[in-house]
Amino acid sequence: MSNRKLTWRHLKALHQLYVSKRTEAKITDNAYIENVLMVQKKIIKYKAGNIKILEANPGFTAFYQQYFEADYLRYETFLREQNLESDARRRYTEDDIQTLMFIAGQKEELVQNLSTLRTFSSEIFKGQGSKYLEKKPGLKDAVCKILGIADFPEKDPKTLQWRFVVDTLNPQIVVLCENIAHLKNPWNAREHNIELWYVGGNNIGIIDFIDPGKLRLPIYYCCDWDFDGLSIYSRIKEKMKYKQHDLNLLIPNTYEVSLPIDSPHHSSRWDFNKRLSGLKQEDFSNEAIDLIERLIQDNKWIEEESLDLLGLLRITN
Incomplete structure (x- = not known):
């Protein structure tokens, strides 16, 4: 819903x-x-x-x-x-409230790596644009109140690498998420003993410091099915190989949620001049390759937020 x-x-x-x-x-x-x-x-x-x-x-x-x-x-x-x-x-909006709840839960991490207002808006209020909080001063005031700050800095820190984790008491699997959407609605994941990590974009560096104890658990990756999201998957998969651990890609089970590549606030594009848009073919199963080829042919992508995380895990297992 x-x-x-x-x-x-x-x-x-x-x-x-x-x-x-x-x-x-x-x-x-x-x-x-x-x-x-x-x-x-x-x-x-x-x-x-x-x-x-x-x-x-x-x-x-x-x-x-x-x-x-x-x-x-x-x-x-x-x-x-x-x-x-x-x-x-x-x-x-409901997403506003869920995002405020996420901010409260990740307060310490966010304050330690406080960004500019536009970076914060773009990354934390994903899909709403960098000016979202500027246009909603009441929401911005709520964010500042939760974080305990008077305002946002004028410049981003030199190294901006957030580490967001939704812990669970008895994790059975770990899901690495490209975007933070699933971390904003973590209740179902916790009920099913799933630990969520945000490792999107430039945050993949946190993989180098993953708790060795977590490597005993099956690890899955959930991402946007576009060139950027799947490229990040390959980069993380390479890092996991060095740790002698595999990374499992969650494959969408429906094509109906696919979107035009030129969707609002979406910048990733396919390269039609390269096989599989230049992605590393050896990183993907035949099923995944079939889906990627269809997306490229139709010039579409699938947003991570539209995926039923629990449903995909059931199918995968």
Whole structure:
């Protein structure tokens, strides 16, 4: 349900519907609420004779409990504990709140390697662009409050190499992630004893310092299926060879999530003049090569965030 695109205002209103069976909040501006919850599932309706009031139909309670309640309570508790305003006036998106939770969890690492506002925005609020926090001063204030800083520095540190880890008490496998999307929503991974590491871009240097004890565990790599993401996989795979350990690539199990190569905020491009765009063919299975060739032929890519991490691990194993 990552496509629901709800804000905190929407979530507050849905919770009110759950508790009071009605709400006067104006939330039909959200396509998911209007098209899915009202039209398709018919679990929300306008009050008879008064379109300013929404009411819960039979089925809403069970649906809310399954898909919304845990998230709402998790977000509400976090905002309250961080002394951030949690009323409906705050227009945080779900991704904003999950990112704030990620920032709180990685506070020490972020403060030690504090970047400029635009670098921070580009890397931590992935996919929103480098000016995202500049355009959302309320969100920027929340970030500064969590980090305990007055403002961001004017220049990036000479060596910017973040090491983000989502620990679990009894890890059974380790997944190295090119992007931080899966680390922002770590609850399922923890429930399944999966430890997540962010090793995207220039952060692959942290592989040199990986805990030797972790090498006893199966290690997988989850990435964007574009030239940059798969190139990084090869670089990490080479580093792992020096440690006498293999790296397993998680292969998407659906092509439906593929995107045009010129998607917003996406800069990686295929090289049509080279075999497999210049990627090291020996690093990939026949199944992976087939998918890469199809992506190159269609000039498409697959975003890591769209992949069902648990589903891919089940298929792989």
